[in-house]
Amino acid sequence: MKTALVGDIGGTNARFALWRDQRIDSVRVLPTQEYPRPEDAIRAYLKGVGQEVEDLEAVCLACAGPVSGDEFVFTNNHWRLSRQAFCKELGLSELLLINDFSAMALGMTRLRAGELVDICPGQSAPGRARLVIGPGTGLGVATLVPLADGRWQALPGEGGHVCLPIGSRREAALWERLHAKLGHVNAEAVLSGGGLLELYRTSCSLDDKAATLTTPAEITAAALNGDAYAKSVLEQFCVWLGRIAGDNVLTTGAQGGVYIAGGIVPRFVEFFARSGFAQSFRDKGGMSRYFDKVPVWVVTAEYPGLEGAGVALQSLLEGAPGGQ
Structure with a gap:
């Protein structure tokens, strides 16, 4: 895998990170209102951390609301996406959308001492x-x-x-x-x-x-x-x-x-x-x-939703069960 990205997208902020060696890296928080679409926010994030869009291979986005079908409309912000169009625009081989609190729940399995x-x-x-x-x-x-x-x-x-x-x-x-x-x-x-x-x-x-x-x-x-x-x-x-x-x-x-x-x-x-x-x-x-x-x-913990999105993505890549 060249580059894997995880995102935890709420009503106000979108948190993004790279998923490397089964941990999150290069966390950034972007206001959703400043970007017309999630694709635009991801491009801005990748540019900010010095990664090429062409190197992006797998993405897991944790999104508020029920996840099913090709079209997803975000709860509490203006974004929406089509899985098919999203993957085509960003050249992805893997896109996993999961409920934001499924990701939060999986993040509980990654808590450290003192959190x-x-x-x-x-x-x-x-x-x-x-x-x-x-x-x-x-x-x-x-x-x-x-x-x-x-x-x-x-x-x-x-x-x-x-x-x-x-x-x-x-x-x-x-x-x-x-x-x-x-x-x-x-x-x-x-x-x-x-x-x-x-x-x-x-x-x-x-x-x-x-x-x-x-x-x-x-x-x-x-x-x-x-x-x-x-x-x-x-x-x-x-x-x-x-x-x-x-x-x-x-x-x-x-x-x-x-x-x-x-x-x-x-x-x-x-x-x-x-x-x-x-x-x-x-x-x-x-x-x-x-x-x-x-x-x-x-x-x-500061970013349990991102950690959980990483766990879900890792499970997908390994063919194991996870949250949706």
Whole structure:
């Protein structure tokens, strides 16, 4: 193989790296809005790292949304691609498209020491699935399943679009206002960057309070700096994430553990560890004991999606199973 490239493409940024000797190299992050198409961003990336387009042989792109067929429309950005046209333009012999959180899940198999923070103590049940969930531009969810040969397979899904659960009167009141504005209220409506801002604005509306903060970063910063109202909103965010993560554990049987990934929670790990996440995570009535030994970690690795895309590409080249 001459050159293999992996990409982790979100709503705001596209992360690219070369895949060499089963590891990522020459990582660059490019804003998606600055490029009309993914092909243009890849050309710019290759030029920036001194690689010729003609040397490119295999590519794996981790993309938000369900992956099937020739045409793929990216979630949360303006890009789209045709597999056939993409390969023809770039002269590729291999193009693998996988769900972004399948790649994130496979990236959990490449974590190094110091890249996990314990949130809920526990012990991974042998042979059981693990859940990977993370708020970012959207809410990603995937399941990591152990295989008999020691490898792992990532099962893609769209768990971020399940219905937002209600566990208290205040949550019911918030949901009612969200429903009046959005119609269907999915988990991503509050458990994402834009969702945190939506949750703040809806909370302010419910409490007849002026909404003075205008970005997710401002809300997080205000909460960490002691603003009582911002803290209450961020607390509700953590509680709702616990409810959704717990629901997914029950659905998938993921007693192997839960990885909290994505770009948001690692920014306030200490707050998250003290929040109501753990209580809401296991608040399942008669099934609460199911969570007694389920460990939960926050992932602080810098590029787990790229690592996972590399794992998937390596599996394809070796003819082994992986995520899609």
